[in-house]
Amino acid sequence: MSHNPLENSYSTIKRIREFIHSTSSVFTWSLVGVLSQAVLQFAIVAIIGKVSTTAAVGRYAFALAVVVPVYSFLNMQLRNVLTTDTESQFPVASYYLLRKLQVLSVVALVGLLSIPLLLNGQNCVILWLVAASKSVESISDIAHAVAQRASRFDIIGKSLLARATLGISAFAATMLSGGSLPAALLTMIAMQILVAIFFDLPQARKLTPRINSSPASLNEVGRLQVFELAKRAFPLGIVMGLCHLAEALPRICVRFQMSEYDLGIYASCGYLLILARLPVSASTQIALPRLASAYAKKNVAAFTNLVKMLMGFAACLTLAMFGCSYWLGEYALTMLFNSEVAEHSHLLLILSVATGFAFASSYLGQALTAAGRFYSQISSYIVMVCAISIAAIQLIPHFGLRGMATAYLIGTFALLLVQSVYYRKTAATI
Numbered sequence: 001m002s003h004n005p006l007e008n009s010y011s012t013i014k015r016i017r018e019f020i021h022s023t024s025s026v027f028t029w030s031l032v033g034v035l036s037q038a039v040l041q042f043a044i045v046a047i048i049g050k051v052s053t054t055a056a057v058g059r060y061a062f063a064l065a066v067v068v069p070v071y072s073f074l075n076m077q078l079r080n081v082l083t084t085d086t087e088s089q090f091p092v093a094s095y096y097l098l099r100k101l102q103v104l105s106v107v108a109l110v111g112l113l114s115i116p117l118l119l120n121g122q123n124c125v126i127l128w129l130v131a132a133s134k135s136v137e138s139i140s141d142i143a144h145a146v147a148q149r150a151s152r153f154d155i156i157g158k159s160l161l162a163r164a165t166l167g168i169s170a171f172a173a174t175m176l177s178g179g180s181l182p183a184a185l186l187t188m189i190a191m192q193i194l195v196a197i198f199f200d201l202p203q204a205r206k207l208t209p210r211i212n213s214s215p216a217s218l219n220e221v222g223r224l225q226v227f228e229l230a231k232r233a234f235p236l237g238i239v240m241g242l243c244h245l246a247e248a249l250p251r252i253c254v255r256f257q258m259s260e261y262d263l264g265i266y267a268s269c270g271y272l273l274i275l276a277r278l279p280v281s282a283s284t285q286i287a288l289p290r291l292a293s294a295y296a297k298k299n300v301a302a303f304t305n306l307v308k309m310l311m312g313f314a315a316c317l318t319l320a321m322f323g324c325s326y327w328l329g330e331y332a333l334t335m336l337f338n339s340e341v342a343e344h345s346h347l348l349l350i351l352s353v354a355t356g357f358a359f360a361s362s363y364l365g366q367a368l369t370a371a372g373r374f375y376s377q378i379s380s381y382i383v384m385v386c387a388i389s390i391a392a393i394q395l396i397p398h399f400g401l402r403g404m405a406t407a408y409l410i411g412t413f414a415l416l417l418v419q420s421v422y423y424r425k426t427a428a429t430i
């Protein structure tokens with residue numbers, strides 16, 4: 001083996017070029033999909049901010065902060081489980097049925113949470129509509145997992161592109177014509193249902209011809225089989241539930257310690273960085289099956305080299321976010337939202353670094369997921385939630401929104417440190 005630094009560098013560059021060439025088409029469709037999804041999420045907030053008020057943005061952001069952790073916990077990341085189920089241990093019908101049961105659980109739990117939150121009429125309606133939207137997405141998510149396992153990222157990209165185009169059009173048309181936020185959300189959900197019925201499910205059936213229709217009862221699949229699938233996926237549900245709880249915690253803290261108006265400002269700044277998630281989400285979809293394959297084959301070099309490339313990419317993306325936030329942050333917030341939000345452009349600098357830490361942690365989390373290290377991630381996110389909670393209690397009363405952004409930064413850094421320790425232990429056991 002050569003120890004010449006130039007030869008080693010050339011070999012590394014060559015591997016990266018081969019990786020990019022072999023995944024260019026897949027990455028393109030993955031990028032189309034996550035771009036469509038991110039544009040949809042950002043467009044909703046931008047439209048609300050332009051047509052309605054900053055406080056209305058806060059109400060919508062609070063609904064997401066409540067629903068998304070519940071949704072993430074109960075859906076158990078079945079998409080990742082199906083994608084990495086290379087030996088087809090469970091039939092696709094089992095995933096569909098378990099997802100139906102999860103949808104019912106999400107709706108029921110959100111209904112229970114609306115009671116202690118003491119929400120008024122419109123806020124309660126927004127909460128339920130956001131839950132309905134996530135439920136429709138979760139059904140399509142299983143169809144996307146079928147396509148992802150078959151490396152048909154073109155199907156996923158086309159689906160998300162259609163959902164974004166129709167959803168933004170319906171939402172914007174309703175808001176601009178004088179409709180309320182609940183009415184706009186309702187029209188967007190209708191578009192999601194159309195895409196699921198007429199595209200997602202038919203495409204999934206083509207890839208799994210034995211599934212002519214989704215199972216109607218537990219007897220068609222088997223209670224034990226569904227229970228075993230839920231048992232296997234449950235740790236991932238805890239991980240992702242804690243992950244999204246950590247992301248939602250700053251919004252919840254701002255909502256109860258400050259106001260809906262302040263939450264609208266904080267959420268607007270955060271959503272401006274959502275476009276940076278595009279390459280991360282796309283690369284994650286591609287990397288997870290490859291990491292799972294490398295780990296299954298005990299190919300330590302392939303496993304660790306891919307993680308190193310992903311971490312380097314996260315570092316470059318963090319620098320890019322910080323630079324763009326410093327030079328263009330105030331201008332972008334003024335153009336996309338309003339001058340009230342632009343006055344808090346300094347939040348972007350803190351949030352950009354925190355988001356970079358979160359990206360790096362996400363890549364390490366995917367490596368742990370590929371290795372089946374689910375319980376290790378649970379403790380990581382518990383540390384993050386505790387760090388954010390303690391920091392928020394101490395900082396918000398003295399520094400307001402800047403204190404909340406700093407608390408989130410502390411939490412993401414703590415997560416990165418813990419995930420790094422677990423990853424090193426995992427890589428050493430391959």
